[in-house]
Amino acid sequence: MNPAEILTNRPEGLYCPSGDFYVDPIKPVPRALITHGHADHARAGHGAVMATAQTLDIMSVRYGESFAEARQVAQGVTQVGDASVSFHPAGHVLGSAQIRIEQQGAVAVVSGDYAREANPSCASFEPVPCDIFVTEATFGLPVFRHPPMADEIARLLASVQAFPDRAHLVGAYALGKAQRVIMGLRQAGWDAPIYIHGALQQLCDYHIAQGVPLGDLRPATVARGSKADFKGSIVLGPPSAFASTWAQRFPDPVICFASGWMQVRARARQRGVELPLIISDHVDWPDLTRTITELNPEETWVTHGREDAVIRWCEMTGRTARPLRLIGYEDEAD
């Protein structure tokens, strides 16, 4: 069959007609396969949901046990209608997977969000040969080259040392980025307690339960002591918390933000960030183009982010590519 017929674009999201399911739909559908637990990909209210055990757990942490009518843990190769599907690590966040869909020998892989740099908080990306590769394009511009995470963590620790009387407030999204930063700190030898905002608590607990050794974490919400308690400490919170009164309890805080967007100075300044940390859980441009080169699919479909540049690159290298123009994904969140 023509591999391009495996998937089609519908208002609800990417649809597989032969299996009658959607991948990461943005509206409630009868049957959904979910790549990972970020809120724009994993929504509540579907009929049946298939995902990795960890993604299903994360969905119930976020939405409660009743987030879908039925759920199924993805294991090995599963037949769904006329399609056979399997899940493969994407290296993005805990539980994240690429979804491989095969039909009559033709293979499409929906990568969801993915990253190639080793991530101590989840399994590493596994290249899956395919005819159609659906790639994200969050950092799909040649200006994006993420430095090694260890370098960024070293910058954070150098700043902590330089300003021992101040607290370092690190903005990091609750699923994935927060744990990645904590693991980066632990690997760099930071054994001190790390303080976390309440919004990070459940997902950090879940990572620990899944065997990710985050170390000594303490709530930064309940300590109603003095500001001085947080001198020299590292505090993690969701970026939105920095606008709340929560931020007022820390002594002259250094505002940090862990995100791939921090590579662009204007972005960092816009957010009032003093210490931008370029830590991303998406592929940067070299890894994105390397992945397409390695997989060498017949067609590359490009979704959410900077599609134009990725498609231009495919043209330049003689590859067939098209934009999916899927709507509803927050390509800004990293």
Added chain:
Amino acid sequence: MRDFAHLLERLAFTPQRSGKLQILVDYFARAPDPARGYALAALTGDLDLRKVTPSLLRALVAERVDAELFRLSYEFVGDLAETIALIWPGQQDGDLPLPDVVAELRETAKADLPGVIAARLDALGPSSRYAYLKLATGGLRVGVSGRLARLALAEFGDIEVTEVEEIWHGLTPPFEPLFAWATGGPKPESAALAPFRPVMLSTATELDALRALDPDDFAAEWKWDGIRVQAVSDGGVQRLYSRTGEDISTAFPDVLEALPDAAALDGELLIRRGDAVAPFGDLQKRLGRKQVSAKMRASHPAALRAYDLLVADGEDLRGAPFTTRRAALEALVARHAHPRLDLSPLLAFDSWEALADLRAAPPDQVIEGVMLKRKSSPYQAGRIKGPWFKWKRDPMLIDAVLLYAQRGHGKRSGYYSDFTFGVWDGEALVPVGKAYFGFTDAELKDLDRFVRSHTTDRFGPVRAVEPIKVVEVAFEGLNRSTRHKSGVAMRFPRISRIRDDKPASEADTLASLQALLPK
């Protein structure tokens, strides 16, 4: 280069002045000569490199990167040097001594520049590439003024900033004698003609404080609302300095022409048409220019109104009492008789109450109070309490309505501390200014609470608030502005009081504000 790149990065992302100072002091302590001297020169704008043009850089990057990919990237990043620094396809992350880079950019012939720059971009990593390009194009944009850089140097060397300012104009990059002085060596001798001399400053006073003093001991004069300057003429060289030692000569050739030989005058820089002194806004139009057109000189003629005489006929008068200097100044101005140079007149008064009356009704709008100078006072550097006082006119006050608020930094992290306020224009509130100080800590908490509980809209870090909170705004003056929708711009606005007793409907109107504009 890497160290310099790191310095620029930290400065750019540190909003607080105190933080920037600390970063600079640390850098001066850490970096070797002559690198730190070149870094200082880059910050103060004293590094006269061959200016690399944007078109040269665009042509360079076009040879390495697909035009469409570059266009998309530039669109996203928004800054040419930054886009090139990030997109340049080099894999190395080498380091180069800053002095070598400066020498190379200085000495390379124009035709050879593209090749040299490309080779350097190949050798450096992204952060160093950015610093290199900013250095080459000559606009660092890290929020550090020449004044702040010199202040940091003074702090680093534990010396008075006025002493640094005094010799600054005789020194050239990489300033090795200056750093030698800052680290315990001898103070460099400045051999430059027309040097800057540290300015004498006043402290604020008020009627109650003055009562303890004898009016007979003091001379009084108007405090003109222009720019305090020092004008120096020495061996055929004329220079005009701001009170912090910034050389602003190029913007005011008409004032330089008006100077007597071998003299140093302290005075107010004004725009004066005939006898009429123009409002401060007119002077602003002439500031910061490298060149002034004949048309601008004719429409906005600058003049010096002299307060004091530091050097006359090559003789240093600073040790003499004010009365002696004043007599010499009057004689010099009369003898020189140049239409662009006149005297700031002394005021006759026999009691503080009489002076208060004069202060309350100045003869000119471009007067912002009175200055008091102890007759016996020598001309001393810095702000010493006692010999000179400024008794400013009362600030202008309006009641305005809070419209927007933005979060602060550092100790104000998490607090909404930068406020935009407006006044009534018919049925609508039009923004007229921004203020981020003037209030107490307790008032800040009150304002912060108000913003959080009355937010109506959000734009990034800015919140729009329900227009019900009235604040009293104090400011030092008002100018016409084409850049503000309201047509007015306040000088030095601050929130002096929270007016919870006043409903928003009773806040001031734009018309009442416009009535305060200089005619």
